[in-house]
Amino acid sequence: MKIRAVISGRSVHDVGYRIFLLNKALSEGIEGFSASNVTSPDGSGQVIVLAEGDEEAISEFSAYINDQIPPHAEVASVVIEPYERKIMRTIDYMHLIQVEQLDKGIPAILSIKNSQDQMLSKQDQMLTKQDSTISEIHGLRTDLKTDMNERFNKIETELQTIKDALHRSGIMA
Numbered sequence: 001m002k003i004r005a006v007i008s009g010r011s012v013h014d015v016g017y018r019i020f021l022l023n024k025a026l027s028e029g030i031e032g033f034s035a036s037n038v039t040s041p042d043g044s045g046q047v048i049v050l051a052e053g054d055e056e057a058i059s060e061f062s063a064y065i066n067d068q069i070p071p072h073a074e075v076a077s078v079v080i081e082p083y084e085r086k087i088m089r090t091i092d093y094m095h096l097i098q099v100e101q102l103d104k105g106i107p108a109i110l111s112i113k114n115s116q117d118q119m120l121s122k123q124d125q126m127l128t129k130q131d132s133t134i135s136e137i138h139g140l141r142t143d144l145k146t147d148m149n150e151r152f153n154k155i156e157t158e159l160q161t162i163k164d165a166l167h168r169s170g171i172m173a
Contacts, residue, residue: 001058002032004083005049005065011074012045013037018097020070021049025090028057028064032087044076052087 007017018035025033032052040046051061062080069075088096166172 001055002050002052002083002085002087003058003062003080005047005051005062005078005080007047007049007065007075008040008044008077008079009073009075010044011072012047015072016070017047017073020068021047021065022090022094022097024061024064024068025051026094028061029053030057030061030090033090033093034088035093050083050087 018037021035022033030051030053032050034050036048038046038048049065051058053061065080066078163172
C-alpha cells in the first residue's frame with residue numbers, strides 16, 4: 001500500500017518534521033519512505049510525505065501523521081491520499097537525509113571555526129596587554145622598593161642621630 005501525505009502550515013519547515021516522520025516510519029517497518037519540504041503557491045510551508053508498506057503499517061503511520069506533530073510545528077492541514085508511483089526505500093532516504101543534515105552542518109561548523117579564530121585573536125591581544133601590564137607593575141614595584149629603601153635608610157639615620165643626641169645629653173643610657 002502506498003500513500004502521499006501533504007502536511008501544510010505556518011511552521012512545518014526547520015522544526016525536525018522529516019526526521020520526526022522518518023523515526024516513525026522506521027519503527028513501523030515502512031519499506032518505502034520519502035519526505036520533502038516545499039513551499040506552496042500561497043507561500044505556506046508543506047511537507048510532502050510518500051510511504052509504502054503493508055496495510056497495517058501504513059494505517060498506523062497515517063494515523064500518526066494525522067494525530068502527532070513535532071514540537072514547534074504549526075500545522076493547518078493534513079491531506080492523505082493513495083499514491084501509485086515509485087517510492088525510494090526507507091534506508092535510502094535515511095542516507096539522503098544524513099547527507100542533507102551534514103550539508104546544513106558544514107556552514108555552521110565553518111562559522112564556529114571563524115568565531116573561534118576571532119576569539120583566539122582577541123585572546124592574543126589580551127595576553128599582550130597583560131604582559132605589558134605585568135611589566136609596568138614590575139617596574140612600579142622596583143621604583144617603589146627603591147624609594148621605600150631610601151626612606152627607611154633616611155629614617156634609620158635620623159633615629160640614630162636622635163639616639164646619639166639623647167645619649168650625649170644623658171637622657172638615654
